[in-house]
Amino acid sequence: MRENIYEKKYIDLHVHSTASDGTYTPSEVTEYAKEKSLYAFALTDHDTVDGIEEAMRAADGSIIVIPGIEISADYNGTDIHILGLNIDYKNEEFLAQINECKRLRTERNKKMIQKMNALGFPITEDIVNERYGRDSSVTRAHFARYLLDEGFVSTKEEAFAKYLNKGCPCYVSRVQMTPEHAVKIILKAGGHPVLAHPLLYKLEKDKVTELIDYLKGLGLKGLEAVYSRNTAEDDEFLAGAAKSFGLFVTGGSDFHGSNKPDIDLGVGTGNLAIGKELLKNIL
Secondary structure, three states, X not given: OOOOHHHOOEEEEEEOOOOOOOOOOHHHHHHHHHHOOEEEEEEOOEOOOXXXXXXXXXXXXXXXXXXXXXXXEEEOOEEEEEEEEOOOOOOHHHHHHHHHHHHHHHHHHHHHHHHHHHOOOOOOHHHHHHHHOOOOOOOHHHHHHHHHHOOOOOXXXXXXXXXXXXXXXXXXXXXXXXXXXXXXXHHHOOOEEEEOOHHHOOOOHHHHHHHHHHHHHHOOOEEEEEEOOOOHHHHHHHHHHHHHHOOEEEEEOOXXXXXXXXXXXXXXXXXXXXXXXXXXXXX
């Protein structure tokens, strides 16, 4: 007998699939979320909504799939991420903007492949597409996986540190949206813009507060105050910041499958328990 969805208590509002840099397909993510007895999860792939339709089909009334996205934006030279939750993922204007992001990402990837070829790595666009699927939003994580699979590095961390991070020989900077543009297109698509993992940007806490204040002025609605890599002190600081700025709180694991093996769906590194009551600001 199908489990009663209303008896489930927990959610996860930050989840990735193979549509970007996760290792579970959208259907597999959905099935895994059912196994974990989640009430709902948000599929928030990087700069793409390509996996949402598949995830919703797989839900089959047993779980709520919230259509989402994670958009990268440039904030004074810092790469920040803005979640769009419960977006109209079929909105034509929104899709046009996201497709432009994908085009720019593809151009960047071509340049990275050229740099890797110059160092003797026999990677091609066809290899990337065949391994990771033509519907995937290819990121540096895919190139790290390639280097690891081919034995050029011992870990994905080594791939980033030697070749793929800023300042390394295969790095190519990205043309990114402004935070203002990212928030604007999420709002136009009927979604809720949320600052993802505010403490991962290596900013001092006073600078984090400045960032939140700036984004609030642009139309930010929420703060991902509950996150896998947060400490209890971090959660408390961000919950206080959300209250101060009149923002609602969200929480998410940032699940990527085996690309982040220490983070599991719904529970993060083991301590997350995100109550479904947080959905009242989103649905």
